Amino acid sequence: AQRVTQPEKLLSVFKGAPVELKCNYSYSGSPELFWYVQYSRQRLQLLLRHISRESIKGFTADLNKGETSFHLKKPFAQEEDSAMYYCALSPDTDKLIFGTGTRLQVFP
Amino acid sequence: DGGITQSPKYLFRKEGQNVTLSCEQNLNHDAMYWYRQDPGQGLRLIYYSQIVNDFQKGDIAEGYSVSREKKESFPLTVTSAQKNPTAFYLCASSSGLARGSGELFFGEGSRLTVL
Numbered sequence: 132a133q134r135v136t137q138p139e140k141l142l143s144v145f146k147g148a149p150v151e152l153k154c155n156y157s158y159s160g161s162p163e164l165f166w167y168v169q170y171s172r173q174r175l176q177l178l179l180r181h182i183s184r185e186s187i188k189g190f191t192a193d194l195n196k197g198e199t200s201f202h203l204k205k206p207f208a209q210e211e212d213s214a215m216y217y218c219a220l221s222p223d224t225d226k227l228i229f230g231t232g233t234r235l236q237v238f239p
Numbered sequence: 240d241g242g243i244t245q246s247p248k249y250l251f252r253k254e255g256q257n258v259t260l261s262c263e264q265n266l267n268h269d270a271m272y273w274y275r276q277d278p279g280q281g282l283r284l285i286y287y288s289q290i291v292n293d294f295q296k297g298d299i300a301e302g303y304s305v306s307r308e309k310k311e312s313f314p315l316t317v318t319s320a321q322k323n324p325t326a327f328y329l330c331a332s333s334s335g336l337a338r339g340s341g342e343l344f345f346g347e348g349s350r351l352t353v354l
Contacts (some may be wrong), residue, residue: 140279167343175282175329175345217281225289226272226297227343231281 133158133222135230143236144208152203152233154218163221164201170214208237245346252353260315260349262330270333271313275326325353
């Protein structure tokens with residue numbers, strides 16, 4: 132079955148601390164994975180995609196096929212990073228399957 | 240102003256009534272989607288459409304219906320058969336999830352409350 136698992140509902144850190152939001156997936160094919168973010172009172176939007184191997188707002192995510200993971204990382208969290216983060220899997224070219232989301236709280 | 244517009248933002252419905260949520264986009268996107276967002280459950284796909292006059296069921300289509308008569312519009316009807324309709328509904332569109340893309344553009348959402 133195609134599934135995305137985000138084990139943490141809430142992650143709280145202090146400003147300047149490293150952040151790692153976990154994402155594991157279940158898919159037998161060649162996965163395409165993404166991170167979406169929803170800031171307070173804003174629309175859900177794409178943060179980054181694994182195929183681009185990009186760093187956005189200091190965040191990176193590496194696809195580990197052996198561990199079937201796509202964890203989102205940032206070395207030094209900022210208060211403006213506080214948001215809801217969703218990991219998503221595209222099993223084909225038709226749709227995206229989302230995880231349950233992790234709320235990141237960054238305290239000053 | 241380009242983007243996706245959902246209406247209404249808030250809607251109250253009595254049990255047993257059908258209600259239709261509107262979703263319009265002017266991004267010239269072929270694909271459109273409806274998700275339901277519940278606390279602790281993330282986004283779950285209700286229906287999606289890749290092209291006009293065609294749509295497919297998602298993971299939780301029971302109790303919902305859609306139509307795609309125009310490229311710009313993808314209304315969702317929450318029928319009385321939906322057992323737990325109180326939720327936040329998100330519409331999205333995409334130019335197509337060809338490999339390397341994967342970007343959905345979301346509306347602001349519609350919150351439906353059944354009284």
